[in-house]
Amino acid sequence: MEESRRLLEFRNISKNFPGVKAIDDVSMSFFEGEIVALLGENGAGKSTLMKILSGAYIRDGGDIILDEEILPHVYSPSDARKFGIAIIYQELSLISELTVMENIYLTHEPKSFPNVIDFKKMNQMARNQLDKLGANVDPQKNVKELPLSEKQMVEIAKALAVDCKVIVMDEPTTSLTWEDSAKLFDIIRKLKKQKITVIYISHRLDEIFQICDRAIVMRDGVVVGEKRIKECSQDEIIELMCGKVLQADLKPQKASMQIVRKEKILEAEHFSDGKFINDINLSIYKGEILGIGGLIGSKRTELFRMICGIDPKQQGILKIKDRVVSIRNAEDAIKNGLGYLSENRKEDGLSLGLSVEENIVQSNYQPVNRYGIVSWEKVEKISNDFIKTLNIKGNSSTKVINLSGGNQQKVSISKWLHAECDILIFDEPTKGIDVNSKAEIHQLIRDFVKNEGKAAVVISSDINELLAVSDRLLIMSKGKIVGEFFDGEIEETSVLKCVTTKGI
Amino acid sequence: MPHNNKIAIKKVLSGNFGTVLVLIFLMCIMTILTPKFFTVSNLTNILIQSATNAIIAVGMTFVIVSGNTDISVGAILAMSSCVGAQVMKSSGSIPLGLFASILAGCALGLFNGTLIAFLEFPPFIVTLSTMWLFRGLAYLFTEGRAIVGLPESMMNFANGKFVLPYIVWVMLIIYISCHFLLQKTVFGRKVVAVGDSKESARLSGINVKKITFIVFVMSGFFSAISGIVYMSRLNSGQPIAGQSYEMYAIAASVIGGASLTKGGIGNILGTLIGAIFIAVLQNGLIILNVSTYWQQVAMGIVVLLAIGLDKLRKRMS
Ligand SMILES: Nc1ncnc2c1ncn2[C@@H]1O[C@H](COP(=O)(O)OP(=O)(O)OP(=O)(O)O)[C@@H](O)[C@H]1O
Ligand SMILES: [Mg+2]
Numbered sequence: 167m168e169e170s171r172r173l174l175e176f177r178n179i180s181k182n183f184p185g186v187k188a189i190d191d192v193s194m195s196f197f198e199g200e201i202v203a204l205l206g207e208n209g210a211g212k213s214t215l216m217k218i219l220s221g222a223y224i225r226d227g228g229d230i231i232l233d234e235e236i237l238p239h240v241y242s243p244s245d246a247r248k249f250g251i252a253i254i255y256q257e258l259s260l261i262s263e264l265t266v267m268e269n270i271y272l273t274h275e276p277k278s279f280p281n282v283i284d285f286k287k288m289n290q291m292a293r294n295q296l297d298k299l300g301a302n303v304d305p306q307k308n309v310k311e312l313p314l315s316e317k318q319m320v321e322i323a324k325a326l327a328v329d330c331k332v333i334v335m336d337e338p339t340t341s342l343t344w345e346d347s348a349k350l351f352d353i354i355r356k357l358k359k360q361k362i363t364v365i366y367i368s369h370r371l372d373e374i375f376q377i378c379d380r381a382i383v384m385r386d387g388v389v390v391g392e393k394r395i396k397e398c399s400q401d402e403i404i405e406l407m408c409g410k411v412l413q414a415d416l417k418p419q420k421a422s423m424q425i426v427r428k429e430k431i432l433e434a435e436h437f438s439d440g441k442f443i444n445d446i447n448l449s450i451y452k453g454e455i456l457g458i459g460g461l462i463g464s465k466r467t468e469l470f471r472m473i474c475g476i477d478p479k480q481q482g483i484l485k486i487k488d489r490v491v492s493i494r495n496a497e498d499a500i501k502n503g504l505g506y507l508s509e510n511r512k513e514d515g516l517s518l519g520l521s522v523e524e525n526i527v528q529s530n531y532q533p534v535n536r537y538g539i540v541s542w543e544k545v546e547k548i549s550n551d552f553i554k555t556l557n558i559k560g561n562s563s564t565k566v567i568n569l570s571g572g573n574q575q576k577v578s579i580s581k582w583l584h585a586e587c588d589i590l591i592f593d594e595p596t597k598g599i600d601v602n603s604k605a606e607i608h609q610l611i612r613d614f615v616k617n618e619g620k621a622a623v624v625i626s627s628d629i630n631e632l633l634a635v636s637d638r639l640l641i642m643s644k645g646k647i648v649g650e651f652f653d654g655e656i657e658e659t660s661v662l663k664c665v666t667t668k669g670i
Numbered sequence: 671m672p673h674n675n676k677i678a679i680k681k682v683l684s685g686n687f688g689t690v691l692v693l694i695f696l697m698c699i700m701t702i703l704t705p706k707f708f709t710v711s712n713l714t715n716i717l718i719q720s721a722t723n724a725i726i727a728v729g730m731t732f733v734i735v736s737g738n739t740d741i742s743v744g745a746i747l748a749m750s751s752c753v754g755a756q757v758m759k760s761s762g763s764i765p766l767g768l769f770a771s772i773l774a775g776c777a778l779g780l781f782n783g784t785l786i787a788f789l790e791f792p793p794f795i796v797t798l799s800t801m802w803l804f805r806g807l808a809y810l811f812t813e814g815r816a817i818v819g820l821p822e823s824m825m826n827f828a829n830g831k832f833v834l835p836y837i838v839w840v841m842l843i844i845y846i847s848c849h850f851l852l853q854k855t856v857f858g859r860k861v862v863a864v865g866d867s868k869e870s871a872r873l874s875g876i877n878v879k880k881i882t883f884i885v886f887v888m889s890g891f892f893s894a895i896s897g898i899v900y901m902s903r904l905n906s907g908q909p910i911a912g913q914s915y916e917m918y919a920i921a922a923s924v925i926g927g928a929s930l931t932k933g934g935i936g937n938i939l940g941t942l943i944g945a946i947f948i949a950v951l952q953n954g955l956i957i958l959n960v961s962t963y964w965q966q967v968a969m970g971i972v973v974l975l976a977i978g979l980d981k982l983r984k985r986m987s
Pocket of ligand 2: 571572
């Protein structure tokens with residue numbers, strides 16, 4: 167690596183938001199054809215630094231040097247693309263009313279006549295681009311019709327569709343399954359061969375160890391260290407990130423005893439949506455955490471949204487605590503003790519323009535409701551408790567949109583823990599959450615089901631998470647349940663085998 | 671609790687600080703330009719003149735904060751006040767007339783609300799259509815003539831005062847209670863949540879349809895109240911009443927901090943300042959003898975300036 171050319175350099179970059187020093191005098195360099203991991207806890211400043219690079223934010227001070235040229239102090243994202251900087255944003259930036267191909271080639275559409283878009287060619291090009299990623303998405307579909315995981319693939323395809331020298335990937339795999347992540351890693355390795363520099367942000371350390379050459383660690387807006395991946399261990403990196411040694415007991419905990427599956431808390435019978443999901447039956451028992459795994463297109467999110475009354479069902483009987491209930495919307499579901507944490511905080515998981523406290527109480531106004539009047543004192547107390555237990559960087563009146571991605575996710579989780587539901591369905595609960603907090607959230611879910619008469623479902627694309635938290639694990643594929651594992655049977659090889667053989 | 675209240679009050683004050691400054695600035699200019707402006711009687715007059723718009727604008731603010739628009743309010747004002755006037759005239763009973771008026775306003779709001787909340791028609795198109803529809807019905811109902819000959823005491827109400835004119839009291843009570851409703855009640859917070867993100871609100875178990883529906887009924891209700899004030903001041907029911915009031919109401923909300931493109935923002939006290947701002951401008955231009963054509967030009971420019979200055983202030987801080 168030593169001989170290769172220095173491609174990009176940050177010199178003394180700083181950026182303040184009202185009341186927050188997001189980036190504080192940061193300097194770092196990147197070399198040609200290098201894959202660099204940018205690591206740090208939630209709110210460390212990673213995304214902010216990358217948004218400065220991509221022209222989305224204007225830095226307060228410092229220089230960016232690309233290819234031996236100092237970039238101007240103010241430039242727009244489209245300028246950045248001309249300089250050869252591509253970025254995959256943490257919060258997807260697709261336009262939902264446009265088609266997949268229009269999104270991929272937005273502002274650099276192939277033209278036939280001077281100003282007429284050549285849709286045929288565009289379709290062809292988009293198809294090729296998506297094929298490279300192994301993504302089976304129809305380029306002519308509207309983006310809003312796609313599930314989150316496919317949107318993520320389109321976002322990646324969009325970034326790769328321009329020629330670039332540097333590509334930034336801000337948590338590209340949070341909603342991808344391990345199989346799709348593997349395809350992405352192949353592409354990243356190819357980019358490396360083409361001498362393209364990849365800046366890779368992720369909270370999944372195993373990914374970092376798979377593909378990265380070097381890791382730069384940030385904390386509270388400053389660089390705290392740098393390691394060659396080959397010469398260090400995961401624990402060393404975690405220590406750098408959070409400034410202390412990870413306690414052994416922070417590692418995810420299994421239920422201390424085998425779960426006694428006596429009482430069913432929820433039974434779903436004959437659930438169909440008339441499209442992809444056909445006659446699914448499943449039960450959840452009191453006291454257990456039920457994990458749900460599967461590849462893209464397994465329709466797990468769709469299944470649970472349907473059970474919770476968020477999307478319409480064609481057919482299906484739901485029993486909660488042995489009583490048949492009719493659930494037509496989320497309001498009914500919550501009344502019956504059933505809550506659903508959305509996998510997509512930007513679209514329907516959070517009210518981004520509102521404060522942390524307003525988001526948290528949104529799922530349940532009961533505890534703060536005094537004859538119709540909101541007791542702000544209580545609202546503040548409740549949210550401060552969550553801010554403390556979940557270590558959210560921000561205060562109760564901060565607007566959620568001004569939090570870092572991981573901290574937003576923590577607000578989302580707080581909201582559902584506050585809902586006082588008996589059954590919580592966590593769809594990608596730790597999406598974008600750092601290593602340390604991840605273990606804490608797993609512990610919170612575990613504590614939740616320990617209470618009398620509670621149960622949780624964890625839908626996750628992260629196999630390690632499923633292995634760590636599930637008492638029972640269901641594998642879904644194409645709208646069907648294809649495998650079931652109990653307590654002791656849940657271990658990596660057999661689960662993966664099930665997914666890959668039955669999953670296709 | 672007191673500590674918390676202080677924070678809340680501070681928040682509202684600082685949120686409206688820019689608009690208040692602009693309003694004071696405007697009043698200073700008017701005072702310099704004409705001695706007739708800054709007198710007790712003229713200032714009271716301004717408050718009375720602002721009342722009809724201000725009351726409609728309360729309903730409008732709820733609608734806008736919930737992420738919708740209602741441009742049928744002027745027509746609802748006309749229709750409900752005509753119905754009220756007719757009932758009052760033929761029965762001779764003021765309470766009955768007021769009740770009929772409010773009932774009519776709520777019914778028309780309910781019609782809008784049903785189409786928008788439950789049948790999911792787009793709010794702009796629905797209220798554009800019902801603006802014509804209700805206005806047409808008002809003309810048909812009155813055969814195009816004003817309904818005159820209302821009981822004496824209606825006039826007495828319009829002219830009566832207890833320290834402040836009764837009309838101003840009505841306006842203030844509505845503002846204080848609605849500010850409380852939006853800021854402090856569960857209902858109000860749900861309106862804000864729906865406005866910020868319909869989907870997030872829906873998934874959190876908020877009945878988005880119900881909230882949307884109620885907000886449109888409220889808009890009808892406040893249009894009717896405003897119609898009653900209007901009716902008392904002219905001592906008649908007028909089918910042409912409230913022409914282009916929707917625009918003034920929207921302007922008042924937006925000057926007060928609400929946003930037509932993004933729900934979830936806006937506050938009732940800001941709207942009051944907006945409504946008074948508009949009334950000051952209209953009043954001042956009339957006192958200054960500006961021609962009606964130039965009044966419109968000035969109106970457009972000053973409203974743009976007010977919003978622009980507020981934007982600038984927000985960016986600076
Ligand atoms: N637009 C903004 N306004 C105010 N504060 C902001 C804004 N964007 C980010 N911040 C703050 O800057 C800090 C750094 O945020 P950033 O998004 O860069 O973190 P991150 O390292 O990407 O975290 P994560 O792992 O959670 O994505 C956080 O404290 C955040 O609250
Ligand atoms: Mg981030």
